Amino acid sequence: MSTDWLASTPIASPHVHAGSSVSAVMIKVMLALTPATVHAFWLYGWPAIFLWFATVFAAIAGEAFCLRMMRRRALPVLKDGSAMLTGWLLALSLPPWAPLWLGLVGGLFATIVAKQVFGGIGQNLFNPAMAARVALLISFPVPMTQWLDPLPMGSPVAPDLVRSIQIALGSNNELDAIASASLLGHAKTELARGIDLTQIRLPAFGPRGEHAGSLGEASIGLLAAGGLALLLMRVISWHIPVAMLLGAILPAAIGHALDPSRHLPPIVHLLSGGLILGAFFIATDYVTSPSTRLGQFIFGLGCGVLTWLIRTYGGYPEGVAFAVLLMNALTPAIDRWVRPRIYGRDRRGHPLELGK
Amino acid sequence: MIVAIVSLTLLGLALGFALGFAAKRFAVAQDAGLAAIEALMPGTNCGQCGYAGCAGAAAAIARAEAPPTICPPGGKALVEALAKRLGFSVDVASLTEPDPKIASVDEEICIGCCRCLKVCPTDAIIGAPKQIHNVLREACTGCAQCLDRCPTEAIKMTPIPLTLQHWVWPKPVLNGTLGVMS
Amino acid sequence: MRARAFFARDKVPWGVHPHDHKRPAADVATRTLPLPERLYVPLQQHIGAPARPVVMAGKKVYKGQLIAEAQGPTSAAVHAPTSGRVHAIGEITAPHPSGLAMTAIIIESDGEDEWIDSSPCRDPFALPPEEIATRIAAAGIVGLGGATFPAALKLASAHKAKIHTLILNGCECEPYLSCDDRLMRDAADEIVAGIRLMMRATGAQQALIGIEENKPEAIAAMRAATHHSPAVEVRVVPARYPMGSEKHLFSMLMGREIPADCRTTDLGALVHNVGTAHAVYQAICAGHPLVERLLTVHGAAVAHPGNLWVPIGALVSDVFAFAGLLGEPARLVMGGPMMGVQLPHMQVPVIKGTSGLLALSAEEIGSTSPSSCIRCASCVRACPVGLLPLEMAARIKAGKLTAAVDFGLKDCLACGCCTFVCPAHIPLVHYFLHAKNELAARARTELRLEATKRLAAARKERLEREAKEKAEAAARRKAERMAQKAALHRSSEEATV
Structure with missing residues (x-):
């Protein structure tokens, strides 16, 4: 009971904490992504694994670079796991055999341009992974649309390690031979050729929903399961996905x-496309979605309708990334207009009537 | 290619000129409102700012020669009022005010000469000839004008003691915890 | 378990559900703190002006003797917590995070603990309502839930407002604390008698006792005690923080919200703490003023947590010496962990509003350094009044206090739910307290500036008036002189004629 033991600066209440942390949230999201990712690795083999590592590495490196530039210690910030998650989500939205440089450019763009330039975590207006994906899609349309049917590891068609390294480094001349259109892309091209949808045969889905598409698109079932796990862990609420x-x-x-x-x-x-991934993992990004339940519902609805509109009437076959970015831009407006009602006040902030 | 470059350049130039013209033509005369600023000032002409009275300080602020934080009796409240009036933004919470002081009369030394009474801008000193003077705490602005007038140096500036009721929670300091290198 | 929690809709859509840590401390039998040698009784243990001392150093006092009288309407009287001698009227560190000093009457105990002649009331229910309020005021009773608003004043205003319902707050929603729980188990009959006295003082026709569902023993004890008083009813409410907030308990029991510009008395109800009801019983029926209180000693650094009767003015170090400490606590808190205040050190006195003393270990605080807001909106969902804590804190951080007010800062209860759930560990409540204090300070300077302006104008007017009077006087004198001269001239002329 020493009297010299004085608190240096006063600390305000509360003096206990629920124990949650930013990194715990990010780790839960990554855990939910793991089954689908591992499944995707199995489906697409070594080139996909290389691509995933390259994208995640680039995202983390981009964040660390910016923090160093701002003379801040990078490690405590990197430990929150948000840069890794950004790179992970971006990797899942890329074509599985995309060359490594695409992942590197995308990862750097995501954390440097789409995140740190806006002021780092919590400040970015747009979802970094989706901003990077759209930037890549617009800048490099050809490698960004090189889809292929799953070639499970161990199957005779799967590339060996040497071949995989060649694919990763970009010598994908063979890819053109085995490239396949994504379902949505196929439908769009056929429609553009004037063939109506009732006449074309749509590619089939595998037992876990696998079909030609981006890395994360390959295992819809596992992604949905991961999303449900996030809902059960209360990391996300049902409003945006539903x-x-x-x-x-x-x-x-x-x-x-x-x-x-x-x-x-x-x-x-x-x-097909990134709807499941987008609904559970991308649109639910805390930073770029509204704060209130009602706002989140409006936001999710907007994402969904825009996705359908772009897919059906737009120039691109897939619209999740554009839809999410457009709704990201509307998030501040939604947050401004949709606010919770304060106790004892009406929606407009006036005190309730006494006689009511 | 060239057509595009030229047309965009021309478009840019034309719009630029249009904007510039509009800015000149439709400019709203920025009336700093000297009278309005002066009305915000305490009006005690205490001279703590170093200008000739409140009118002088107001004029200096209006000409942007003096910072809006120049008036000690006005404090943060005045800074905020000025910021609102003149349309600039200032982080009022981070301003540190010097510890407010008020004058106090040492009853042992005071001879009751009444010289201090005459200069007090707020009539905060009460007293009569040959009677010990006293400072009204509520009225004193701490301008220290009376300090030099006292022939016996009976007036001292003492800081106003901080009470529990007037204590303000300091703004949370986050430097060092956000990974900022010291 | 998780899945069930997910599908079961929350009964209450606001607030948080912290681990309550109430047991086993709540089940430990109530103890009494051995009388310390010296008691430091502060003059200000309530909202309002400090009480004025009516004793002098060296004077002998008895337990329960008035030592400082109320000064002004929202002040409260202070009584000697034991018999002994007034050692001095000096300063002691206030139980406040600032560590500033406050004035206290220091009493040296003589060890006798001898009561002053008290006048127990034989038939308290025959007393007129005004007399009950007067006696409660004389006993120095303030709200023991923590607000420390003088109880008699509340009762009198409720009587004037003709309320119909008296709400008793037995929620004790703060984690760790169990003193109200314990009091309800130990002294249910006395509390109910106090409630009936308060009903008489206010004219309320019914009383509702709100108790959280996590206190089955207290609920049972209070139900048994209210068996013969049909107007007094125990209502079990969900255990959810901050159920014990006046607004939320009122809404829970009355089924309506308190409009932002109203008080509960405008809606015909008055909320009081069960501890206050017990103090009222003591004051009226036993004639004992408020000189001791039941408080919870708890925290991982406390060897024997539990509830203690502690005389007002005992030092926190006395209490912890009795309860035992396991090593150096990481933080000392007076009150509950959600809204309590950090103590600068242990040499501070227990006051009327002290509901608990916590010695928390570093593990319990779980303090990690704050990081940037990720806009997860956990705080928005936790806020029991529907605010946007993340937006308010961002505004305050940028120094835009008025913008924070537009977001509803004035409606903030500082309950701590937002900070409790924040995954980025942002000290949101700290920002809000800072902003509220800062705005209040600014309002004070503004008032002072206005006063200064008025004084300067008055002085200018005075100087002008004096100058004018002087000029007028001079003119008058001149005129008089002229007249005199003229008269002189005339008389001399007449003389010569």
Whole structure:
């Protein structure tokens, strides 16, 4: 009971904490992504693994570089895991056999341009992974649309390690031979050629939902399971995923019912492209989504409807990234207009009527 | 290619000129409002700012010669009022005010000469000839004008003691904890 | 378990559910702190002006003797917590994070603990309501829930407002604390008698005792005690922090919100703490003023946590010496862990509003350095009044206090839910306290500036008036002189005629 023991600066209440932390949140999200990622690695082999590592490395390196430039210690910030998650999500949205340089450029763009330039974690207006994906898609349209059917590891068609390194380094002349269109891309090209959708045969899905598409698209079932796990762990709430899926499926169902020759059925919308990944892992990004439940629902709905609109009427076959970015831009406006009601006040902030 | 470059350049130039013209033509006369600033000042002409009275300080602020933080009796409240009036932003919370002081009369030395009474801008000193003077705490602004007038140096500036009711939680300091290198 | 929690809709959509840490300390039998040699009784243990001492150093006092009288309407009287001699009226560090000093009457105990002649009331329910309030005021009773607002004043205003319901707050939603729980188990009959006296003082027709569901023993004890008083009813409320906030308990029991510009008395109800009801019983029925209170000693650094009767003015170090400490605590807290205040050291006195003393270990505080906000909006969901803590804190951080007010800073209870859940460990409540204090300080300077302006104007007017008077006087004198001269001239002329 020493009297000289004086608190240097006063610390305000509360004096206990729930124990949550930013890194715990990020780790939970990464854990939820792991099954789908491992499955994707198995489906696409070594080139996909190289690509994933390159993208994640570049994202972390980009963040560390910026922090050093600002004369801040990088390690404590990197430990929160957000840069790694950004790189991970970006990797999952790339074509599985994309050359390494694409992943490197994307990862650097994501953390440097889309995140740190805005002021680092919590300050970025746009989802860094999606901003990087869109930047890559616009800048390098050819490697960004080189899809291929899954070639599971161990199967005779899978490339060996040497071949994998060659693919990773960009000598993908063989890729053109085995390249396959993604489902949405296929539908779009056929429609553009004037062939209506009832006449074309859509590629089939594998038992876990595998089909030609980006790295993360390959295992829809496991992604959805990961998303549900996040919901159960209360890392995310149901509002954004449900609203986004509804926002895409409802108009798809209506469109398909009215004119099946021009509109893909809702199940195809649900299972293809990045809708599941986007609904559970990307649109739910804390930083770039609204703060209130109602705002999140509006945000998710907007993401879903925009995704469907872009897929159906836009120039690109896939629209999740664009939809999320567009709604990101609207997030401050949603947060401004959708606010919780304060106790004892009405929605506009005036005190409640006494007689009511 | 060249057509595009030329047309965009021309477009840019034209819009630039249009904006420049609009800025000149439709400029709203920025009336600093000397009278309005002066009305915000305490009006005690205590001279702590170093200008000739509040009017002088107001004029200096209006001409942007003096910072808005120049007036000690006005404090943060005045800075904020000025910021609102003149349309600049200032982090008022991070300003540190010097510890406020008030005058106090040492009853042992005071001879009751009444010289200090005459200069007090807020009539904060009460007293009569040959009677010990006293400072009204509530009225004293701490301008220290009375200090030099006292022939016996009975007036001292004493800091106002900080009480529990007036204590302010300091702003949380986060430097060093956000990974900033010291 | 998680899945069930997920699918079960929360009964209460606001607030947080911290680990309550109440047991086993709540189940330990109540103890009494051995009388310390010296007691430091502060003059200000309530909202409002400090009490004025009515004793002098060296004077003999008895337990329960008035030693400082209320000064002004929101002040409260202070009584000697034991018999002995007034050692001095000096300064002691306040139980406040600032570590500033406050004035206290220091009493040297004579060890007798001898009561002053008290006048127990034989038939307290025959007393008129005003007399009950007067006696409660004379006993120096303040709200023991922590707000320390003089109880008699609240009762009188409620009587004037003709309330119909008296709400008793037995929620004790703060983790760790169990003194109200313990009091309800130990002294249920006395509390109910106190409640009935308060009903008489306010004219309320019914009383509702709100107790959180995690206190089954207290609920049972209070139910048994209220068996013969049909107007007094025990209501079990969900255990959710901050259920014990006046607003939330009121809404829970009355089914409506308190409009932002109203008080509970405008809606016909008054909220008081169960501890206050017990103090009222003591004051009226036993004639004992508020000189001791039950408080919880707890925290991982405490060897024998539990509830103690402690005389007002005992030092925190006395309490911890009795309860035992396991090593150096990482933080000392007076009150609960959610809203309590950090103590600068142990040489501070226990006051009327001290509901608990916590010696927390570093592990319990779980303090890690704050990082940047990730806008996860956990704080928005936790906020029991529907604010956007992340937006307010960002504004305050940037120095835009008025912008924070636009976001509802004035409605903030400082309950701590937002900081409790923040994964980035941002001291949100600290920002809000800073902003509230800073705005209050600014309002004070503004008032002072206005006063200064008025004084300067008055002086200018005075100087002008004096100058004018002087000029007028001079003119008058001149005129008089002229008249005199003229008269003189005339008289001399007349003389010559």
